[in-house]
Structure formats: C-alpha cells, structure tokens
Amino acid sequence: MSKIVNHNYSQRTEPASGFKTLEEFYPFYLGEHCNQINRRLHITGTTLSQIIIAYALIRQKYKWIIGAVVQGYAWAWVGHFIFEKK
Structure with a gap:
C-alpha cells in the first residue's frame, strides 16, 4: 500500500488583484x-x-443539472473539510 503524503507547498494566499497566469495560480492550487x-x-x-x-441535456431533464452541480461540490467539500482540514 502506498503512503499518502501531504505536501505543504506553501502558505500562499490569493493576491488582491487575482491570478494573471497559470504559473502564478498553480502553486496556490x-x-x-x-x-x-x-x-x-x-x-x-x-x-x-x-x-x-450530458445525460440531462440529451434526455432534456434540465433539473438534473442542479443535482449535478450540487453533487460535484459535495465531493469537493468532503475532500477539503475531512482530508485537507480546510
């Protein structure tokens, strides 16, 4: 079993003017x-x-798009709150 490593790349914060390039953004990400x-x-x-x-658009079940967005964010929230502790 591989060991899970938590890297601390930096404690960078987002600049007030925002990120202008991928090179600026990626270390923060x-x-x-x-x-x-x-x-x-x-x-x-x-x-x-x-x-x-894709299914919602093909089948014209547009309310499913809301569910798609909510479930997508739910996975990310679990990852951040439980595993990243942020």
Missing part, C-alpha cells in the same frame, strides 16, 4: 489540494457532474 484523496474526490465529483449534465 497545489497548496490547497495537497492530499491525494482530496484530489481524487475532486476528479470523481467533476467526472460525475459531466456525465449527469
């Missing part, structure tokens, strides 16, 4: 998503959201 389980939960939620949205 890595710092907010150090935990491997958190990143996997994000991927799961995003993938399921895309599948549900």
Whole structure:
C-alpha cells in the first residue's frame, strides 16, 4: 500500500488583484489540494457532474443539472473539510 503524503507547498494566499497566469495560480492550487484523496474526490465529483449534465441535456431533464452541480461540490467539500482540514 502506498503512503499518502501531504505536501505543504506553501502558505500562499490569493493576491488582491487575482491570478494573471497559470504559473502564478498553480502553486496556490497545489497548496490547497495537497492530499491525494482530496484530489481524487475532486476528479470523481467533476467526472460525475459531466456525465449527469450530458445525460440531462440529451434526455432534456434540465433539473438534473442542479443535482449535478450540487453533487460535484459535495465531493469537493468532503475532500477539503475531512482530508485537507480546510
């Protein structure tokens, strides 16, 4: 079994003017998503959201889009609150 490593890339905060390039943003992103389980939960939620949205559009069940967004965020919230402790 592989060991889960939590990296502390930095304690960077978002600049008041926002991020202007991916090179500025990416270290901040890595710092907010150090935990491997958190990143996997994000991927799961995003993938399921895309599948549900595609289904909703094909079947014209537009209310499902709301559920797709909510469930997508739920996976991310679990990852941040439980595994990242943020």
